Amino acid sequence: MNLSLINNILMEFLVQLHQITGNLGLSILAFTLVVRLLLVPLSLPGMKSQKKLRDLQPELNKLKAIHGKDKKALQLAQMELYKKHNINPLSGCLPQVVQIVLLIVLYQVLVAFVSKTEFNGVALNPHFFWLNLTQPDKFFILPVLAGITQLILSLMILPGAETPNLIPDDAKSKKLKEENKKEEDTAEMAAAMQKQMLFIMPIMTAFIAVRFPSGVALYWVASTVFSIIQQYFMTGWGGVTLYLKRTLNFFQMKSFTK
């Protein structure tokens, strides 16, 4: 795969968009929209089966309890359950890696594009509302928006931290028991880390976006909003309602104690 070729094609596409819209900001928004719409067919099946899998989790756990020791029987039972509920098996690891690389390339093209004021002799108009898109946002509006939208998106998708109970607790020998315990510790640690990251990363994004050209921040906000809308139509608000309820309860408790 020749990455520089893809880079050039995308750059040219961005310039064409700029010619049409006459503005860097609008062309970034249009670029985000087009690219993400093209990626929808790739991400949709995964999202669908993910939702179904989440709904099926209790039944899967039941199967695990029944076939705990016999791995082959468990797999067969799982496959049958998937067939019954019409779940496509998830795509494998490598297609996902390819998709991630594609997304990162897109991002890099955009960063390169935003830091320019002219491309192949075409002067770019970097002014968009109050922003100069090649400079960082002076009023910190876009960075904050980027952080908030990212937090909302991750709360929608990742349902807090669940400790996956993958390891059956029926090991006989002491050595095996010890190893299982270690694995459980690792899983617990991972879940806790994920929960922390959920809240720390948006803050980091906001801080990074303060330094970056605001065109990049605009792309972040636009693509995150797109993901939020997509996710909303697939699974609804997900974990957001849960956390909203929790915070509301928290404040109610506080007002009662006053």
Next chain:
Amino acid sequence: MKRRFAINFLRAESSSPTLLARASIGSIQLYQALLRPFLTVWLVQNFGFVSQCKQNPTCSQYTIHQIRKHGTITGLKKGLIRFWNCR
């Protein structure tokens, strides 16, 4: 819990015979506990991309088991083959 993980990590595989096995299992566990959650959240927040694994046990768990069973080189080879075949 963090402390327990750290202690386990430092003791890494007192049962495994070789230094190489300890090092590789330790680094895989470090990936599972630190890098993997970071990557998951990063991909979701920046690209709206939900990474999902269809295997159970996951490749990293499988590799650890194989290293314990067959030794480092064979175990890592088996893990890599499984990772490559997952598509």
